[in-house]
Amino acid sequence: MxxxxxxxxxxxxxxxxxxxxxxxxxxxxxxxxxxxxxxxxxxxxxxxxxxxxxxxxxxxxxxxxxxxxxxxxxxxxxxxxxxxxRPKRLDPTLPGKPYPYPRVHPLTQTLNRIVDTFARMGFVVEEGPELETAYYNFDALNTPIWHPAREKSDTLYILNSTSEYELLRTETSPVQIHALEKRGVPIRIISPGRVYRNDKPDATHSPVFHQVEGLCVDEKISMADLKGTLLGFYRAMLGSRIEIRFRPHFFPFTEPSAEVDVTCPFCYGNGCRICKQSGYIEMGGSGMVHPNVLKGVGVDMEKYSGFAFGLGVERLAMLLHGVDDIRLFYENDLRFLEQFA
Ligand SMILES: [Zn+2]
Structure with a gap:
């Protein structure tokens, strides 16, 4: 076998x-x-x-x-x-699963720092509506009727229920008018918030972004107070080696007006790729509040004068964190957001 x-x-x-x-x-x-x-x-x-x-x-x-x-x-x-x-037995002595710790959005972090810095200089936060009338957004800010900022190509208008045009505020300056009407002078406020422009999104533009505007009206306020305030602010944000420079400019709501540049915090004025070799970075507008604006809200111009300024939160956040595309802030990509502990 x-x-x-x-x-x-x-x-x-x-x-x-x-x-x-x-x-x-x-x-x-x-x-x-x-x-x-x-x-x-x-x-x-x-x-x-x-x-x-x-x-x-x-x-x-x-x-x-x-x-x-x-x-x-x-x-x-x-x-x-x-x-x-096999049935898993619960072991109460094992450490728990790590819980993802919530982080503050980089724009909010930047905004919080801005607000804290101005608060130390005596500025209080004032907020206002995002849907505005042309009066508050333009007229009360001395913007002439022919000014291109009023065009539909620049500003987003909305037809309201009573068939009147309202608009999405193009800056947070209308808050200054509301505050002056409500609280009078002396006043020292900053108004942070969202603003809207009819812009196509690209690396440096977004139809919605964030601004902080400041207003200070008191007795004997001069251009020197404005410069001192902004120098103190930018040094607190970007470092003690920062200098600022004023370039003459035109804004309807200030006279005289100046664009504010700060020393490039990457090269300290020597010139680099970020500042396009100029050594300076443009930060925003400023100036002495135009008499027409103060007159419009009934401020005694014999006694009071004031300054105002504006700056972009995204621009400052990009500078602080070396971010080169504004759209990254709005895409909610956790790989980007988690870098801002
Ligand atoms: Zn530079």
């Missing part, structure tokens, strides 16, 4: 192939195929009946060894599966 040897060899091969092809979870299929009462191993044992006593001893031993091997392998699979499926 020498072909029994061949049958055993084939059975062994079959098992090892099946062991490779079967998922551990299906261990019972293997057991049924090989070890069941009518399984492959049982069939081989049945064949022993036709063997000589000597053959029985020899093949009986080989068959038993194969059966043991198969049993052992299937047991191993079974305990592996049972280990994976």
């Amino acid at each position: 020498s072909n029994l040897e061949e049958h055993i060899r084939i059975a062994k091969q079959k098992f090892h192939q099946a062991l490779q092809d079967t998922a551990p979870e299906a261990w019972e299929t293997l057991k049924n195929t090989f070890l069941a009462r009518k399984g492959i191993i049982a069939e081989l044992f049945a064949m022993l009946a036709e063997c000589t006593p000597e053959e029985k001893r020899h093949y009986g031993k080989t068959l038993n060894e194969l059966k043991n091997e198969i049993t052992e392998q299937i047991e191993r699979l079974k305990s592996k599966v049972e280990f994976q499926l």
